[in-house]
Amino acid sequence: xxxxxxxxxxxxxxxxxxxxxxxxxxxxxxxxxxxxxxxxxxxxxxxxxxxxxxxxxxxxxxxxxxxxxxxxxxxxxxxxxxxxxxxxxxxxxxxxxxxxxxxxxxxxxxxxxxxxxxxxxxxxxxxxxxxxxxxxxxxxxxxxxxxxxxxxxxxxxxxxxxxxxxxxxxxxxxxxxxxxxxxxxxxxxxxxxxxxxxxxxxxxxxxxxxxxxxxxxxxxxxxxxxxxxxxxxxxxxxxxxxxxxxxxxxxxxxxxxxxxxxxxxxxxxxxxxxxxxxxxxxxxxxxxxxxxxxxxxxxxxxxxxxxxxxxxxxxxxxxxxxxxxxxxxxxxxxxxxxxxxxxxxxxxxxxxxxxxxxxxxxxxxxxxxxxxxxxxxxxxxxxxxxxxxxxxxxxxxxxxxxxxxxxxxxxxxxxxxxxxxxxxxxxxxxxxxxxxxxxxxxxxxxxxxxxxxxxxxxxxxxxxxxxxxxxxxxxxxxxxxx
Amino acid sequence: xxxxxxxxxxxxxxxxxxxxxxxxxxxxxxxxxxxxxxxxxxxxxxxxxxxxxxxxxxxxxxxxxxxxxxxxxxxxxxxxxxxxxxxxxxxxxxx
Numbered sequence: 001x002x003x004x005x006x007x008x009x010x011x012x013x014x015x016x017x018x019x020x021x022x023x024x025x026x027x028x029x030x031x032x033x034x035x036x037x038x039x040x041x042x043x044x045x046x047x048x049x050x051x052x053x054x055x056x057x058x059x060x061x062x063x064x065x066x067x068x069x070x071x072x073x074x075x076x077x078x079x080x081x082x083x084x085x086x087x088x089x090x091x092x093x094x095x096x097x098x099x100x101x102x103x104x105x106x107x108x109x110x111x112x113x114x115x116x117x118x119x120x121x122x123x124x125x126x127x128x129x130x131x132x133x134x135x136x137x138x139x140x141x142x143x144x145x146x147x148x149x150x151x152x153x154x155x156x157x158x159x160x161x162x163x164x165x166x167x168x169x170x171x172x173x174x175x176x177x178x179x180x181x182x183x184x185x186x187x188x189x190x191x192x193x194x195x196x197x198x199x200x201x202x203x204x205x206x207x208x209x210x211x212x213x214x215x216x217x218x219x220x221x222x223x224x225x226x227x228x229x230x231x232x233x234x235x236x237x238x239x240x241x242x243x244x245x246x247x248x249x250x251x252x253x254x255x256x257x258x259x260x261x262x263x264x265x266x267x268x269x270x271x272x273x274x275x276x277x278x279x280x281x282x283x284x285x286x287x288x289x290x291x292x293x294x295x296x297x298x299x300x301x302x303x304x305x306x307x308x309x310x311x312x313x314x315x316x317x318x319x320x321x322x323x324x325x326x327x328x329x330x331x332x333x334x335x336x337x338x339x340x341x342x343x344x345x346x347x348x349x350x351x352x353x354x355x356x357x358x359x360x361x362x363x364x365x366x367x368x369x370x371x372x373x374x375x376x377x378x379x380x381x382x383x384x385x386x387x388x389x390x391x392x393x394x395x396x397x398x399x400x401x402x403x404x405x406x407x408x409x410x411x412x413x414x415x416x417x418x419x420x421x422x423x424x425x426x427x428x429x430x431x432x433x434x435x436x437x438x439x440x441x442x443x444x445x446x447x448x449x450x451x452x453x454x455x456x457x458x459x460x461x462x463x464x465x466x467x468x469x470x471x472x473x474x475x476x477x478x479x480x481x482x
Numbered sequence: 483x484x485x486x487x488x489x490x491x492x493x494x495x496x497x498x499x500x501x502x503x504x505x506x507x508x509x510x511x512x513x514x515x516x517x518x519x520x521x522x523x524x525x526x527x528x529x530x531x532x533x534x535x536x537x538x539x540x541x542x543x544x545x546x547x548x549x550x551x552x553x554x555x556x557x558x559x560x561x562x563x564x565x566x567x568x569x570x571x572x573x574x575x576x577x
Contacts, residue, residue, distance in 0.1 A: 024550030146569030
């Protein structure tokens with residue numbers, strides 16, 4: 001039987017606020033245990049939550065970015081369960097009335113093997129604000145666990161999709177797109193190692209062609225795209241094997257073990273899913289007005305999809321180039337700075353996606369650390385566009401700039417890379433080469449076309465690559481036809 | 483909705499409340515009474531009425547995102563039964 005996998009994601013994005021969602025304690029990462037755990041974070045009796053304005057604005061930004069309904073009135077609810085890293089005995093979250101409603105994210109699924117790349121719209125069900133729990137530290141003392149409540153109360157936006165994805169590749173493409181988007185709009189630092197962006201993946205399988213959803217298992221807390229790909233692949237195969245062997249899938253929460261590449265069901269917490277949500281009487285309904293939304297919108301920079309469309313129309317770039325250049329805000333901004341500094345758009349696109357990206361990847365750097373700033377790259381591109389240097393010579397100048405030299409014209413001068421476009425000088429060089437290579441000239445005249453290219457090669461060599469190749473071609477043809 | 487004793491025991495367990503059989507019986511009577519009352523209220527037509535989530539008809543005020551809490555770990559941990567290297571210690575929890 002042919003099977004189809006159905007995948008939905010729940011992503012916890014940690015919001016880039018200075019303080020917690022309901023108190024004035026710092027959210028800075030890496031502090032000494034419990035030094036950022038105030039009376040609200042540790043849930044002393046009598047304390048009250050006060051909602052952080054910035055967290056609400058982050059939620060509004062996200063809602064605007066995915067073209068979602070933003071609730072004019074949303075409500076905080078208590079999600080009740082007992083665990084030592086949750087000292088109140090409940091997590092403040094949102095249940096019936098989340099701040100962000102239905103929206104859409106368009107993903108680009110890359111080509112794999114024979115399958116071509118394609119775009120797909122993933123529907124977002126909702127996104128809601130909630131607080132993070134603390135951390136349990138095991139093994140500090142025999143028979144005991146240590147609790148660090150620095151993270152307790154850190155604001156999260158939980159983003160939930162419809163079960164719209166049909167392969168691990170689509171799920172990873174969505175996760176990557178969301179990861180870029182939340183950084184682009186500046187609501188999350190995207191640091192997956194530090195847990196700022198964590199995904200829970202719901203996986204089920206069904207016979208291809210049927211519409212009823214199979215029983216799902218939820219893979220918890222994936223914090224790398226590679227692990228996500230591996231975990232979904234393993235889980236999908238495991239479910240298919242189980243069903244084909246006549247077994248049944250039990251709804252469960254599973255963990256992925258990166259060492260074995262396997263998923264394994266967690267010991268199910270007794271009655272774990274009876275959270276008894278109810279509106280939190282400590283918090284009033286959150287009202288978001290049209291004016292609030294307009295104020296946030298006014299502060300937001302252009303969104304990636306809009307920028308991609310603009311790059312295509314304004315700079316006549318291909319859809320692929322525009323998509324690549326808008327894959328991160330830093331790259332897109334750098335590219336535009338090059339253009340604003342006078343660089344030709346097509347050349348700028350090629351250099352940013354080619355030379356610059358290759359160097360950055362090789363040195364595992366981000367574009368912010370590029371030793372060549374946008375103005376310098378623009379200067380290099382201007383020298384290619386005005387014919388001062390050839391593309392090949394530009395590569396040498398680029399190398400020199402990458403290793404720290406800054407003045408483009410000085411490098412061209414010092415290395416003698418200036419392209420010779422003076423007809424007289426080129427003619428002189430050609431005459432010299434022709435007289436030294438009479439045999440080739442005769443071969444060409446006898447009908448051997450290849451000899452022409454060989455002569456061009458000799459001339460370029462004689463000029464140390466500085467002769468303008470287009471002019472060399474024209475003049476050489478003239479001379480040989482005489 | 484009819485409750486029985488096992489529902490009461492389960493609800494008590496979820497809230498980590500220890501409850502004797504006699505207390506469970508008494509609670510069953512009281513809780514069933516409340517549910518009967520709610521059933522009667524279901525007869526009221528609530529079409530077009532926004533569900534109330536708070537008794538006060540006001541909206542949430544927001545706080546500026548500024549750090550105001552100082553580190554008071556020593557004070558807080560003075561009340562804790564067991565601490566080690568700044569961590570609160572609890573009986574081992576491992577999933």
